[in-house]
Each structure stands twice: as C-alpha cells, then as structure tokens.
Amino acid sequence: MRIATYNVNGVNGHLPVLLQWLHETSPDVACLQELKAPQERFPLDAINAAGYHALWHGQKSWNGIAILSKGGPATEIRRILPGDDQDEQSRYLEATINNIVIGCLYLPNGNPAPGPKFDYKLRWMDRFIQHTATLQASGKPVVLTGDYNVIPDEQDVYKPERWVDDALFRPETRAAFQHLLKQGWTDALRKLYPDETIYTYWDYFRNAYQRNAGLRIDHFLLNDKLEKRLLSAGVDKNVRGWEKSSDHAPVWIELKEE
C-alpha cells in the first residue's frame, strides 16, 4: 500500500501536474495540502475521473487539505484539530482507510518570528501533540503526514546558518517536533535514510531547484504498528521540475499489506 503526501500550492492552479503525478505513480492514498480553494471549488470531477475518491476541507484563498483514495472511500474521523473552537483554518483532516488512521496536516508556517503567527504555530503544535497522544493510546495503526513546516535538523536544510531565526527552524519549533517524536512516532524517511540529504521543497526563485537549495519539511510519522510494516519511502523529486509545478515535491511510503 502506497501512501503519498503532496503540498499542491493551489489544487486548481496546479491541477494538470497533480493529475499527471497521480497517473504516473498511482498512490493508493494521497494527502494534499494548500488546496487554496473554497469547499465548492474542489475539482472533484477531475479527481474522480483520475480514479480517486476524495474527502476534503476547503477554505477560501488559503490552506485546505484533502485525502484521496483509490480502492474505496475513506471514512472521515474529523476535519478540525481539537483544542480551539475559534480556529477557522483548514489544516487537519483525519480518516480511516484499510483500518489505518491517516492524519493529513498542514502545519502553520509561523513567519515572521517572533510574532502572532509564530505564537499560532506553537499553539497549533501544542494542540497537535495533545491529539497525537490520544492517537498513540488508541492502539490502532496511525500515520501522520503532510507539510509540517518543520526543518527537523541541520541536515535537512541546504544552509542551516541562514535559517536559525526562521519559524521553520527555530529552537522552539524543533523542540516541539522532538516532543512529538518522543511520544513514539518514527520519522519514516529519516529512519530508512539516516545520512542522506533529502529535500521536499525548493523555493521558486534563485534557481533553488537547479541548485538543490532545498528543505525537508514534508514528513511521514508512523506509530510502532505501521513502522513494522514500512517497506520503502522516497521523494518524487522530478515532479518539482515539471512545468507549472508546486514548490513542494510529493513524498511517499510503501507499507506491507497485513
């Protein structure tokens, strides 16, 4: 079973690239972030025509997440991260597919830091950590995937010294990510490739992709039940080089069937 994550940076603006990628790699599940479309403007017909069911939570202009599935429809669990009734941003969607709990997230960017956006990011991470503790306690197989907007370590950024004050790399952000891992989650790509340079995002300008000046910010966290089934993982780096691509590349894992 292949599960993928892809920050599409506008599901309508980059629809041809999304469809081409689905056609070429055919993941069983695809978690999408940054739809940048209101609920009624999700391109359901095109997604269905590509062979996928879809759950999504849109929002006008910003954010928005979706879970696409090929074998059958996913069963929605929640479309809001618990812990703040005032939070209107579409950043979390959770569903069950083949008995696996799949959390699709678009964690806040948080820049500029310090400031209210960074405060919101840290509060969001606190809420997420609270919620993932309950997922750990559930005893079910769980995968948490998406755009974390977290550079976990120096090896995950082309020039770490330039990012020390950035919301993606600040000590508070990395500490919160470490707190998450201490709950028992495994960073799937880092587990399989402990020493390799792996990037999932390249800026649109300064020829970042051509220079491989990237960041690793899209992650797969697995609980023990799924870590035992992890077969392989990778980044579809070539997709970032396509015409009219998102600034992120898709990331995927392959799980052993039960």
Add this chain to the structure above:
DNA sequence: ATGCCGTGGAAACCACGA
C-alpha cells in the same frame, strides 16, 4: 538571501507562502 516567484481574490494591487 531581504519574497527576486507564484496563487488566489479583489480590485488594477494585496495577502500570503517558507
């Protein structure tokens, strides 16, 4: 290395992203 590009939406620019 500072949004220099790109998207979406509202208004011929602005917010936002990382």
